[in-house]
Amino acid sequence: METLKHIDLRTDPAARWYVKDETVQVTFAAEPGELASREGPNRYAAGDAIVTGATGDRWVVSRERFDARYLPVAPGVYRNRPVPVLVREMAQAFAIERSAGGDVLTGKPGDWLMQYGPGDYGITERARFEAVYRPAADPAA
Template sequence: MQQLTDIDLREDPAAARYVKEEQVQVMFAANAGELESREGPNRYRVGDAIVTGATGDRWVVSRERFDPKYVALAPSAHGEDGPYRNKPVPVLARRMEEAFSIARSDGGDMLHGKPGDWLMQYAPGDYGITEQARFAAVYRRLPD
C-alpha cells in the first residue's frame, strides 16, 4: 500500500477540479467519539458534524470546516440537526490506481483507499478519500 505524504494536487497534472452536489443529513455531536467510515476512523469533538450522505456513507466534518461549507435546509436552522446541502466549493481530486493511505490532516486520522478510489484535497494539508461509486454519484468535473 502506498503511503502518501506531502501531496499537493494543485501541482498534479492527473488531478482536476470537481464540485459536489449532495443533500445530507447532519447530527451535531453531543460528546466526543469516533466513527468508523469506509475509509477509516473519523474522530470527532463536541459540536462536530456527523454527516450521512445520499449514498448512506457516514463521515465527520469538524465544526470549523462545516460552517463555511454547508447550508441548512428548511425547516432546520444552521447549527441544528437536520438536512443540509453542501455549498458548491471546488475541490481537487485524482483517481488512484493502487491502494493508498493518507492522513486527513497533519497528525489526523489515517484514511485508506482502494484502487479506483479518489484522493480528495479540500485545501493544502486537508485530505479525504471517496470511493469510486460515491464519487460518480455526487461529484461533477468543472471545466479546465
C-alpha cells in the first residue's frame, strides 16, 4: 500500500470538484477520545463533532471546522454547507495523514481521496461517495 505524501489535487489533472449533499446526526464530545471509522482512527477533543452520516458511516470533525461547514436543521441534526472539494478516485490501495502528524487513513481501490484544503485530507468509500457527492463547478471559474 502506498502512503501518499505532499499531495496537492489542485495540480492533478485527474482531480475533479464535487460537493456533498447530506443531512447528518451529530453529538459533541464531552471529553477527548478516539472513534474507529471505516478508513482509520479519528482522534477528537472535547467539543468536537462526532458525526453519523446518512449511510451510517461515522467520523469526527473538529469543532472549528464543523461550525464552518455545517448548518443546524433541528436538535442534533445538521446539513453540510455546499462547499466544493477536490476529489480523485484512487486505483490502488493507499494511505494518507488527515493532516500533518494527524491520524493515518487508509483507502481501497475505488475509494476517493478528498482534499478539503492544502494539507487537509479525507477518504470516502466508493458507495458512500456515490450516495452523497455530486459534481460541482470549479469555484475559481
